[in-house]
Amino acid sequence: MDCLFCRIVAGEIPATIVRETATTLAFRDIDPKAPTHVLVIPKEHYADVATLAQGAPELAGEVLQTAAVVAEEEGLTVDGFRLMFNTGPYGGQEVFHVHAHLLGGAPLGPMLCR
Secondary structure, three states: OOOHHHHHHOOOOOOOEEEEOOOEEEEEOOOOOOOEEEEEEEOOOOOOHHHHHHHOHHHHHHHHHHHHHHHHHOOOOOOOEEEEEOOOOOOOOOOOOOOEEEEEOOOOOOOOOO
16 A cells, blocks of 8 residues: 555554544644644545545545534634645645645635746
C-alpha cells in the first residue's frame, strides 16, 4: 500500500486526528497554510473528488458532513472558512487520495494569487 492517506487510515503513519467516523477521517495538515488546516478524507480510497462523487455520492456527502462538524468544533463557523478539493496536477493535487482542505482561523485572501 503506497498511498499515504490509506496508510494513515490503517494506523501505519501517525496523524493528529480531530474527528473519525465509520467512513471518514479528519486530521491536521503537517504543513498548515492557515491557523486551522484540517484534511478530511474518506477511509475508502478514491483518487479525487470527481471519482468519489461519481462512484460513491453518499460517501462524498459524508466527507462534507464531517468537514462541517469539524468546522463547527474548531470555531470556524462564525467568521467563515474555506473547504477546498485539489484535483489533478493542474489543480495542485499532491496526494492522490481525495481530501478536502478545511482552512480557517484568519482571513484567507483571494482564491488564487497570480
